[in-house]
Amino acid sequence: MGIIIAVISGKGGVGKTTTTANIGLGIALNGKKCVVVDFDIGQRNLDMILGLENRVVYDMVQVMDGEVKLKQALIKSKMSDNLQFLAASQTKDKSVLDSQKILNLVTELSKEFDFVILDAPAGIETGYEHTIEFADRAIIVVNPEVSSIRDADRAIGILDSKSQKVKDGGEVMKYLIINRIDAKMVQSGEMLASEDILAILSIPLIGKIPEDKGIIDASNQGKPIILDNSSLAGKAYSRISARLCGQEVPLENVEVLKSGLMSKIKGIFK
Amino acid sequence: MFSFFNKKSSAKTAKDRLTIAIMSDRQNANSFPNMDAMKAEIIEVVKKYMGVKAIDIKREVNGDMEALSIDVQLDNK
Numbered sequence: 001m002g003i004i005i006a007v008i009s010g011k012g013g014v015g016k017t018t019t020t021a022n023i024g025l026g027i028a029l030n031g032k033k034c035v036v037v038d039f040d041i042g043q044r045n046l047d048m049i050l051g052l053e054n055r056v057v058y059d060m061v062q063v064m065d066g067e068v069k070l071k072q073a074l075i076k077s078k079m080s081d082n083l084q085f086l087a088a089s090q091t092k093d094k095s096v097l098d099s100q101k102i103l104n105l106v107t108e109l110s111k112e113f114d115f116v117i118l119d120a121p122a123g124i125e126t127g128y129e130h131t132i133e134f135a136d137r138a139i140i141v142v143n144p145e146v147s148s149i150r151d152a153d154r155a156i157g158i159l160d161s162k163s164q165k166v167k168d169g170g171e172v173m174k175y176l177i178i179n180r181i182d183a184k185m186v187q188s189g190e191m192l193a194s195e196d197i198l199a200i201l202s203i204p205l206i207g208k209i210p211e212d213k214g215i216i217d218a219s220n221q222g223k224p225i226i227l228d229n230s231s232l233a234g235k236a237y238s239r240i241s242a243r244l245c246g247q248e249v250p251l252e253n254v255e256v257l258k259s260g261l262m263s264k265i266k267g268i269f270k
Numbered sequence: 271m272f273s274f275f276n277k278k279s280s281a282k283t284a285k286d287r288l289t290i291a292i293m294s295d296r297q298n299a300n301s302f303p304n305m306d307a308m309k310a311e312i313i314e315v316v317k318k319y320m321g322v323k324a325i326d327i328k329r330e331v332n333g334d335m336e337a338l339s340i341d342v343q344l345d346n347k
């Protein structure tokens with residue numbers, strides 16, 4: 001059985017879809033079979049970020065309702081044979097999701113894939129609750145900014161009370177990604193440092209992603225930034241993907257500016 | 271001058287404000303809609319029979335079990 005991971009944030013627009021696309025591809029490039037599922041019903045986006053928008057014929061709601069077979073709806077990525085994608089439905093009616101149908105879908109997916117990654121919608125309403133319901137693990141994406149961190153804490157609270165794992169007496173493993181870090185601002189004390197965020201949220205860190213203009217270009221082209229291994233964000237996503245696949249990769253400190261004595265000194269202690 | 275100082279230390283300000291906001295959010299997470307109304311009604315009922323000093327209502331989730339725990343502190347006088 002594969003591992004089901006929900007990518008969540010509470011606040012919208014902090015980088016869930018970007019993260020889902022990049023770690024999905026990153027895991028696939030590590031040789032594991034991976035499927036990414038867009039759970040943002042009514043606001044399909046992951047297809048664009050993966051460059052697959054022209055290939056979508058059927059969506060996950062049609063699969064859940066038994067209108068089409070899973071195989072018909074899964075779309076193979078051009079970037080890795082190990083990566084497949086299942087599109088969100090564009091219906092405005094969010095009540096289409098139902099627990100039993102979701103369980104059936106993710107169970108079927110976890111038989112075929114090593115990793116099943118679910119891209120949650122913004123907010124902490126029913127769409128969010130459905131995304132976390134059957135998750136084994138959760139990746140919480142935050143920006144170093146007060147409202148994102150506060151909303152993430154509320155999303156974690158719901159995860160810890162409403163997921164099936166917790167109801168069964170277990171625990172959903174949680175990983176934190178701090179996205180859009182501006183090293184200069186952290187250094188000058190204008191942006192929350194990762195230690196502060198970790199102290200507040202008290203969940204383990206799996207990676208830090210710097211603010212990177214290349215991400216816009218990547219989405220323009222439908223080619224996740226992880227494919228650009230000269231970019232800082234791409235490298236950060238590669239390291240996170242490797243960690244998810246069980247490799248020990250040391251944490252790179254993207255909060256210090258490259259070059260300069262300070263970064264070297266701090267590097268020794270990381 | 272002042273704005274310059276503020277800018278420099280604003281990450282620290284953010285941390286302090288967040289710590290407090292999240293602490294209070296976590297406390298409220300155990301509440302539910304109309305909790306205050308229910309509290310008031312329960313106080314009224316108990317008051318008919320004995321003195322009430324304070325009441326504390328919590329919704330607790332434990333595995334599959336969900337429970338409402340009501341603590342009524344009596345007024346001994």
Ligand SMILES: Nc1ncnc2c1ncn2[C@@H]1O[C@H](COP(=O)(O)OP(=O)(O)OP(=O)(O)O)[C@@H](O)[C@H]1O
Pocket residue numbers: 009011012013014015016017018019040120121122123179180181209210211212213215216219233
């Ligand atoms: N590290 C980064 N550097 C620069 N821009 C970024 C970074 N991460 C995300 N962005 C940009 O932020 C915007 C929001 O990202 P994304 O769509 O991934 O967020 P989301 O959490 O999925 O949003 P929603 O809640 O609406 O689904 C996008 O325009 C994306 O390009």
Ligand SMILES: [Mg+2]
Pocket residue numbers: 016017018040045119120121
């Ligand atoms: Mg999104």
